[in-house]
Amino acid sequence: MSQVKTDKSKKSIEATKLVYPMVKEYYAEANKVVQDHSKKLCYVTGAGLVDLCWVYDNVLPLFPENFNAACAAKQMTPPLLEIAEGAGYARELCGYFRNHTGYLLEGKDKEDVTYPGGGLPIPDFLIADSGSCYFHLKWWRETERILGYKVPCYLIDVPYIAPRMTLDELEAHYLDYTVKQIKGALEFIGRITGRELDKDRLREVVRLSGEASALFEEMQNLRKAVPSPMGSEDALSCLMPLVQWAGTQQAVDFARALRDEVKARVDAGKGVLQGKEEKLRLLFDNIPPWYTLGFFNYLHKFNAVSVIESYTYYFHYSRGRMDPDKPYESLARKYLYGCWFMTSVRETVHSLIAKKAIDYKVDGIISYALYGCKIATGFLPYQAKIMQEQYGIPTLLLEGDMVDPRDYADGPVKNRVDAFMEMLLERKKQKS
Amino acid sequence: MLEAISQLSKSYDRWPDQSNAVKQWKSEGKKVFGYMCNHMPEELLFAGDILPVKFLGDSIPIVEANQYHTVFMCYYARTILEMGLQKGLTQLDGMIGAYSCEGGCDIFQIIADTANPSFYQFITLPHDSKGDKKEIATKFLVEEFKVVKRSLEEYLGRKITAAEIQKAIDVYNETRGLLRQVYDARGNAERPGFTGTEVAKILNWIVEVPKDEANVKLKELLAEAAKRQLPPVKGLRIHLSGTLFLDTEIFQLIEDLGGMVVSDDLCMGSRYFWDDIKMPENPTVDNLILAMVNQKLEKVPCSCMCSEKVAEDRLEHIKKLIDKYQVNGVIFAVHKWCDSHAMDRPFMIKTLQDMGIPVLSFEVERTIGDAQARTRIESFLEMIGGNSSVTG
Ligand code: SF4
Numbered sequence: 164m165s166q167v168k169t170d171k172s173k174k175s176i177e178a179t180k181l182v183y184p185m186v187k188e189y190y191a192e193a194n195k196v197v198q199d200h201s202k203k204l205c206y207v208t209g210a211g212l213v214d215l216c217w218v219y220d221n222v223l224p225l226f227p228e229n230f231n232a233a234c235a236a237k238q239m240t241p242p243l244l245e246i247a248e249g250a251g252y253a254r255e256l257c258g259y260f261r262n263h264t265g266y267l268l269e270g271k272d273k274e275d276v277t278y279p280g281g282g283l284p285i286p287d288f289l290i291a292d293s294g295s296c297y298f299h300l301k302w303w304r305e306t307e308r309i310l311g312y313k314v315p316c317y318l319i320d321v322p323y324i325a326p327r328m329t330l331d332e333l334e335a336h337y338l339d340y341t342v343k344q345i346k347g348a349l350e351f352i353g354r355i356t357g358r359e360l361d362k363d364r365l366r367e368v369v370r371l372s373g374e375a376s377a378l379f380e381e382m383q384n385l386r387k388a389v390p391s392p393m394g395s396e397d398a399l400s401c402l403m404p405l406v407q408w409a410g411t412q413q414a415v416d417f418a419r420a421l422r423d424e425v426k427a428r429v430d431a432g433k434g435v436l437q438g439k440e441e442k443l444r445l446l447f448d449n450i451p452p453w454y455t456l457g458f459f460n461y462l463h464k465f466n467a468v469s470v471i472e473s474y475t476y477y478f479h480y481s482r483g484r485m486d487p488d489k490p491y492e493s494l495a496r497k498y499l500y501g502c503w504f505m506t507s508v509r510e511t512v513h514s515l516i517a518k519k520a521i522d523y524k525v526d527g528i529i530s531y532a533l534y535g536c537k538i539a540t541g542f543l544p545y546q547a548k549i550m551q552e553q554y555g556i557p558t559l560l561l562e563g564d565m566v567d568p569r570d571y572a573d574g575p576v577k578n579r580v581d582a583f584m585e586m587l588l589e590r591k592k593q594k595s
Numbered sequence: 596m597l598e599a600i601s602q603l604s605k606s607y608d609r610w611p612d613q614s615n616a617v618k619q620w621k622s623e624g625k626k627v628f629g630y631m632c633n634h635m636p637e638e639l640l641f642a643g644d645i646l647p648v649k650f651l652g653d654s655i656p657i658v659e660a661n662q663y664h665t666v667f668m669c670y671y672a673r674t675i676l677e678m679g680l681q682k683g684l685t686q687l688d689g690m691i692g693a694y695s696c697e698g699g700c701d702i703f704q705i706i707a708d709t710a711n712p713s714f715y716q717f718i719t720l721p722h723d724s725k726g727d728k729k730e731i732a733t734k735f736l737v738e739e740f741k742v743v744k745r746s747l748e749e750y751l752g753r754k755i756t757a758a759e760i761q762k763a764i765d766v767y768n769e770t771r772g773l774l775r776q777v778y779d780a781r782g783n784a785e786r787p788g789f790t791g792t793e794v795a796k797i798l799n800w801i802v803e804v805p806k807d808e809a810n811v812k813l814k815e816l817l818a819e820a821a822k823r824q825l826p827p828v829k830g831l832r833i834h835l836s837g838t839l840f841l842d843t844e845i846f847q848l849i850e851d852l853g854g855m856v857v858s859d860d861l862c863m864g865s866r867y868f869w870d871d872i873k874m875p876e877n878p879t880v881d882n883l884i885l886a887m888v889n890q891k892l893e894k895v896p897c898s899c900m901c902s903e904k905v906a907e908d909r910l911e912h913i914k915k916l917i918d919k920y921q922v923n924g925v926i927f928a929v930h931k932w933c934d935s936h937a938m939d940r941p942f943m944i945k946t947l948q949d950m951g952i953p954v955l956s957f958e959v960e961r962t963i964g965d966a967q968a969r970t971r972i973e974s975f976l977e978m979i980g981g982n983s984s985v986t987g
C-alpha cells in the first residue's frame with residue numbers, strides 16, 4: 164500500500180532523548196525474558212495497574228498500547244489493521260485494539276517484518292482496568308480468547324463516578340469495590356509469580372508512583388509559563404516513562420530530570436519558538452495521531468505552540484501525593500481519578516478542560532475526535548460548544564484515529580489548521 | 596396482522612411526549628421517567644408509582660444532535676438526543692442512566708444535560724461479575740440500587756415499601772412469563788400464533804406502558820393467538836441478533852421474502868425478559884433488592900459485559916433458542932459504532948458457522964434500507980433456500 168503523508172516531530176527538550184534508550188532496553192529485556200523465563204510477562208492497560216506489577220520483582224509489564232503507538236510512529240500499522248479487519252473486527256473499533264489484534268493473529272509471525280523493540284512478546288498473564296474505558300476489558304477478554312484461554316486474566320472494573328458524587332466525596336462502596344479488586348489483582352499476580360505479597364514493597368511502590376506523579380505535575384504547572392517551555396511534540400514523547408514505570412525509581416528519576424529541564428527553561432525565559440514571538444497558545448485535546456506528531460511542529464509556522472494537552476494530564480494522578488500508609492486506597496483513588504477523567508464528561512469539561520484552558524492562557528483548543536474511541540470522543544462537539552459559549556474559547560475539531568493513518572489526509576487537515584490559526588490570530592488582533 | 600396488535604400502537608409513541616400511556620399516567624398526577632438501558636431497575640420505579648419508559652429512538656434525520664455529539668455512536672442513541680433537542684422529552688419527569696456501553700454513558704450525560712429533567716440519576720453496572728467477582732459485583736450493584744431507591748424516595752417525598760417492590764416484581768415477572776409464552780406461540784413450527792413483525796410490535800409497546808395493564812392485554816393476545824390459523828412458516832426460520840431497531844422493517848422484510856423471525860437475542864427482545872427475578876422467601880427490602888441484582892448479573896448477558904466468556908454465554912442462549920424454535924439461519928444486524936457487539940461478533944459468527952448454521956451479518960445505520968441490507972437479506976434467504984410467504 165502507498166505511504167500516507169505524515170510528519171515526524173522535532174524535539175526541543177533534551178530529556179526526550181532519554182526515552183528512546185529506556186524503551187529500547189525494556190523491549191530488549193522483554194525479548195530476553197521470553198528466552199530465559201527469568202520473569203513473568205504480562206499485558207497491562209495504560210495508566211492503571213502497572214504499579215501493581217512493580218510490586219513483584221519477577222514481573223515485567225508490557226503495554227500493547229505503547230507498542231501500537233510505536234508501530235504507528237513507524238508507519239507499520241496498516242497491514243496489521245487489515246489483518247484484524249479481515250478477521251471480522253469492524254473498522255470502527257479502537258485502533259489500538261485492531262493493531263494489537265492484527266499483530267497477535269498473524270503479524271507476529273511475519274519473519275520479514277522488524278517490529279519496534281523486536282516485537283511484543285506473548286505474555287504469561289493479562290491484567291487490565293476500566294479506568295480509561297470498558298473497551299479495554301473487552302479487548303483483554305478477546306486477547307484471552309485469541310490466546311486460547313491459556314493465559315490467565317484478571318480485570319479491575321473501576322466504576323464510573325456518577326454525577327451525584329465528586330472525586331472528593333466518593334460513596335464508600337466505590338472505594339471498597341475498587342480496593343477489593345486491587346487486592347484481588349495482587350493475589351492473582353502473587354499466585355502466578357509464586358510470591359507472597361511484600362507489604363513494605365507495596366508501600367514503596369505507592370510512594371514512588373506518587374512521587375513521579377507529583378514531579379510530573381510540577382512540570383506540567385511550569386508549562387503555564389509564557390513563553391511555553393515545552394510543547395506537545397515533546398510532552399507526548401515524555402509520557403512513556405511515567406506510564407510504563409509508575410511505581411519505580413526510574414520513573415521518579417526521569418520525571419525529576421524533565422522537571423528540572425523545564426524549570427531551567429522557564430527560569431531562562433527559553434520558549435519553544437526560540438526567541439520568536441509566541442502569538443498563539445493552544446490546548447491539544449485527546450489522544451494524538453501518533454503517526455504524525457510533526458503536526459505539533461507545523462503549528463510553529465503560525466508562531467503557535469500547543470502548550471498543554473488533556474491527554475498528558477490523564478497519566479499522572481494530579482490530586483496530591485499518594486499515601487504509602489494507605490496503599491490500597493491511594494491506588495484506588497488513582498484508578499478512580501482515571502475513570503472520572505475519561506468518563507465524567509459533564510464535570511471534566513469545566514473542571515479540567517476549561518480550567519486548563521484558562522490556567523495555561525490558551526487561545527484555542529484542537530480536539531482530536533477518534534472514531535474508534537467512543538468514550539473520549541462522543542462528547543467533543545458539546546464540549547466545543549460549551550467552551551465557546553461559556554468561556555469564549557474556540558475549538559477546531561479534527562477527526563481520525565490515533566494509529567490508523569489510512570484515512571488521514573495531510574493536506575485537508577493542514578488547510579483546516581491554517582484557517583483556524585488565521586481566525587485565532589485575527590481574533591487576537593481585534594481583542595488587543 | 597392481528598387487529599389487537601395494530602391497535603397497540605395507539606397507546607404509545609416513539610416520542611414520549613406524544614405517548615398516550617405517558618399522558619394518561621401523568622393525568623393521574625404520577626411521574627414518568629425515561630431510560631435507555633435494560634440494566635436500569637424498572638421494578639423500583641414501578642414500585643414508587645413511576646412509569647418507566649424505555650427510549651425507543653426513531654428513524655428520524657439527525658439535525659441538531661450533531662452539534663452536541665460526534666456521529667461515532669449508534670444512530671439509536673443519537674436520535675434520543677435529537678428528540679430531546681427538539682423538545683420531545685419534556686413530559687419526562689426524570690431520567691436514569693445505567694453505564695452499560697461507554698458510548699451510551701457518554702451520550703446519556705448529554706441527553707440529560709440538554710433535556711434537563713427534574714430528576715436525574717446514574718448507576719454504574721459492574722461489568723465483570725462471574726466467578727470470584729460475583730460477590731463483590733453483587734455487593735456493589737446492591738448499593739447502586741439502594742441509591743436509586745433512596746433518591747427516588749427523596750424525590751417522591753415518601754418511602755417505597757417492601758410490599759410495593761414485591762408487587763412490582765410480581766407484575767414484571769408475570770410480564771416476563773407472558774412474553775415467553777408469546778415467543779413460544781410465535782416459535783410454534785406447526786401453527787405459529789404470531790408473526791415476527793407482530794412480536795416486534797408487542798415488544799415496542801410493552802416497554803412503554805404500565806406492565807399491570809399490559810399483562811391483561813397480553814393474556815387477551817395469547818388467547819386470540821391460540822385460536823388463530825396461521826400457516827406454518829414455509830421459508831426460513833430466522834434468529835435475529837443485535838440490540839434494537841428504529842422500526843419493524845427488518846421483520847416485515849424477512850416475512851415478505853418468505854421467512855420469519857422466530858427467535859432473537861435483542862435488547863428489545865429476549866434479553867429484555869428472558870430471566871425472572873427469583874422472589875426471596877423472606878421479602879424484606881434488602882432481600883428484594885438482592886434478588887433484583889442477582890437477576891441483572893445472572894441473566895443472559897449483554898455484550899457490554901466483560902466477564903470471562905461473555906460471548907460464549909451469549910452463544911449458549913442463542914443455541915438454546917435455535918433448538919427450541921427450529922431456526923435455519925442467524926442474522927446479526929447491529930448498529931454501526933456499537934463497539935461491544937462488534938467485539939463479540941467475529942467469534943460468535945465463526946462458532947455458528949462451524950456448527951453448520953448459515954449466518955448473515957451487516958451493520959445498521961438508520962434503517963435497514965440505508966444499510967443496503969435489503970439486498971443482502973434477499974440473497975441470504977435465497978442462498979439458503981425457501982421462498983413462501985407468511986401471512987397474518
Ligand atoms: S483509545 Fe479509547 S477505546 Fe481505545 S483503549 Fe484507549 S480509551 Fe479505550
Ligand code: SF4
Nearest residue numbers: 669696699838930933
Ligand atoms: S446499540 Fe450498542 S452502542 Fe447503542 S446504546 Fe445499545 S449497546 Fe450502546
